Amino acid sequence: MNKLKNRYLSLDVFRGLDVALMIIVNSPGNGETSFAPLKHAEWHGFTLTDLVFPTFLFVVGNAMSFSMKKYETLGDAAFFKKVLKRFAIIFLLGFLMYWFPFFENGTLKPLAETRIFGVLQRIALCYLFASILVYYFKTRKVIIFSACALIGYHILLLTFGDLTLLGNAVLKLDKILIGADHMYHGNGGVAFDPEGLLSTLPSIVNVLAGYLTGKFIQKNGQNYETVAKLLMFGCILVFAGLAWDLILPINKKLWTSSFVLLTCGIDLFVIAILVYLLDMTKTFKRTYFFEVFGRNTLFIYLLSEIFIISLFEIKMKGTTAYNWIADNIFIAMAGDYMGSLLFALWVMLTCWLVGYVMDKKGIYIKV
Incomplete structure (x- = not known):
């Protein structure tokens, strides 16, 4: 059995692959003329791009399988202090990113029209709840929670709405709790947040799956049996997802079960390979x-978003610099x-160059 260090190369590379792809799909030169795999499915369905965000959550959970070891000996107070601090910082960074550049026509952009939830906010929430679950409960109960969360979410979606853009339960809850002005309006101008409150419930399972995978690899070692079992579990989950699709369509924006x-x-397939x-x-x-990319993940992702936003804000010959x-x-x-x-590759490589300089100087920004 191979001894594992505090991290393994495959995790850093997996995380780096995902961040590189995330930047590429977030910065097309022209969204209308992007290749099909680099676009999200319009509603039901699945593309390569739809895999990016859940994979990010999966690798968050994978990394947690290492970091949570330190928390086990700290006690409840120290655990909550560390986890809540990390949650608050990531959530705040996500909120400030949507508020950036803060000023518009010389005046402060109104908070009343700023999106509250989004990618980093979902990462923060999923990290918080997943951390609490794996800290207090054994693997069996975590798996039971995951199954209940997915089944329960299915029931909630069908009980309190339909599966359309305008009639789904995620939209209805967000309108009640946070209001349309604080939601994403990228779906043809419709106020609907793909990182809504209700759909955060099933996305926690992506983090838990990454955590359990990391624990499994650490416990069983990096060997042929481990790889074979990961591939087998991956095959079972893919088959189950496609079977469930028959009654609850695969939908990234609703984050269906x-x-x-x-x-x-x-x-699981990718990490095994x-x-x-x-x-x-x-x-x-x-x-x-x-x-x-894998060594300064959060910073490089934030850098890419700020870079893109800044290019849109700079005016150039009657249009934006972007x-x-x-x-x-x-x-x-x-x-x-x-x-x-x-163009997307240029944005990605520009961000990589910053990460390269940071790595050579030994600068690693952790939250």
Whole structure:
């Protein structure tokens, strides 16, 4: 059985792969001319892009399988102090990111129209609840909670609404509790938040799946039996997700229970393959590019979002710097679809370069 260190290469590379893909899908030169795998499904359905965020939650849980060891000896007060502090910082960073650049036409942007929930906020909430669950309960009870959460969410969706954009239970609860002005309006102008309050419940399961996977690898070691079992579990979850899709469609924006099982299954496949190729056989040794993203994950993601927002805020020849650079450099040079992809790669590589400099200087920003 192989001894594991405080982390393993496959986790850093997995996290780095996901962050790189996240930046690419978030920064197309032209969203209308992006390649199909780099777009979210319109509503029901599944694309490569739909895998990005649940995978991020999965690797958060995976990393927790290492960090939670330290909390077990601290006592309840110290545990809650650390977990709540991390939750608050991540949530606040997400909120400030949506409020940025804070001023508009010389006046402070109104908080009354600022989105409250989003990607980092969901990560914070899922981290908080998952941490409490794995701190107080054994694996069996965590699995029971996960099953109850997915079944319960299915029942809530069908009891208090339908599965349409305008009639779903996630939208109804968010309108009551946070109001339409604080919600995302990217779905044709409709106030609907894909990181809504109710759909946070099933997304906790993605974090728990990552945690249980990390614990399983640490307990059983990086060997052929472990890889085989991860692949088997992944196959079971994918099959279960596709079967559940028959009665509750796979839908990223509603974060349906079938979507959770499918994405957790795919993530098990990927982590198993990475453990085999990187940690066991060491088939691929040139992984540093993705390790850079994996070592300053939160900072690089925030940097990419601030970079994109800033490009939209800067005016340039009657349009935004974002659109001008995309249209007049990348799309003019390589065409609509390839130019759009090259622009996204430029944004991603710019962020990687910052991460590279930080890594060479030994600067690691942790929350």
